Structure formats: structure tokens, C-alpha cells
Amino acid sequence: KLEKTLGYIKPDACDKLGDVVEAISERGLLIAKMRLCRMNQNDASTFYEEHKGKSFLRDLLNYVTEGPVVAFELVGENAINRWRELIGPTDPSKARAEASTSLRARFGKDVTHNGFHGSDSPASAAREIEFFFPSSGRYMLPNCV
Numbered sequence: 001k002l003e004k005t006l007g008y009i010k011p012d013a014c015d016k017l018g019d020v021v022e023a024i025s026e027r028g029l030l031i032a033k034m035r036l037c038r039m040n041q042n043d044a045s046t047f048y049e050e051h052k053g054k055s056f057l058r059d060l061l062n063y064v065t066e067g068p069v070v071a072f073e074l075v076g077e078n079a080i081n082r083w084r085e086l087i088g089p090t091d092p093s094k095a096r097a098e099a100s101t102s103l104r105a106r107f108g109k110d111v112t113h114n115g116f117h118g119s120d121s122p123a124s125a126a127r128e129i130e131f132f133f134p135s136s137g138r139y140m141l142p143n144c145v
């Protein structure tokens, strides 16, 4: 079915934007929206509220706030799963062990610094698209272009 999903390139992988756009278009997904945003700790805690209490949360928040991220809305058949397949497993070393050509296998560093995000369900996709691309009148991340 036709779906929308939210992806973003984490700060240390933003120089791979060209490779990411190429991989997305090779897979026939459409980049409907794209923007550069800088999240602060408060923004990132809101985005990752499902991970509240997890041991890796502090490292994750420090990582995704260390510089700007490139966020995009992708549209296509089964876009949610297809984008997640394209980025690969959470842990890049696992991705490389599978001899995968996924973005995390190619550009990820470790389980925290894995370079890429993808929504995991239609409900999170809707919430995360609204977070980075709010409908008019809604709260807008302050540091976006």
C-alpha cells in the first residue's frame, strides 16, 4: 500500500546526503519533503520519548544534537519497511557481517553512531512527519531551514 515515512540522516552522516538520495531514488521511493534541522536536547527527548528510561538514551540524545540533521518524508509502496531495509540493522557491525550494502553497513560507525533513522510503524511515521514537517499553526522546530 502507498505509505509515507520519516527518515533522517544523523549529524555525522550528513556528508553522505548524495549517496542517500541516490540509494532512495534507485529504490523508486519519492522524496516528498526535505529540510535541514538542528535539534536541541529538549527536541530530541520529545522525538525519542518511546526510549525514555533506556540505558542508551543519553548517548543517543548527545549524538543527534551534536550537529544538524537532514530530515525527509518518503512516499511509496511499503515505504516504511523499504526505507528500513535500505538503512539496515541498528548495529552497523551486524549490517557489515551480513555483507549487506545497506546505508548503515556502508556509512554507520557503531550501534549508537549508526547514521540513519527510519520510522518503524504507520503511527510513528505520522507522529515523526508531524514533528519535522508540522501542519501550519503547530509547534515548529526552531532551528530548521
Ligand code: CMP
Pocket (backbone or CB within 6 Å): 056, 060, 090, 111, 112, 113, 114, 116, 117, 118
Ligand atoms: P534508531 O533505531 O534510529 O533509534 C534508536 C537509536 O538509539 C538507534 O538508532 C541508535 O542510534 C541508538 N542506540 C544505541 N544503542 C542502542 C541499542 N542497544 N539498541 C537500540 N538502539 C540503540
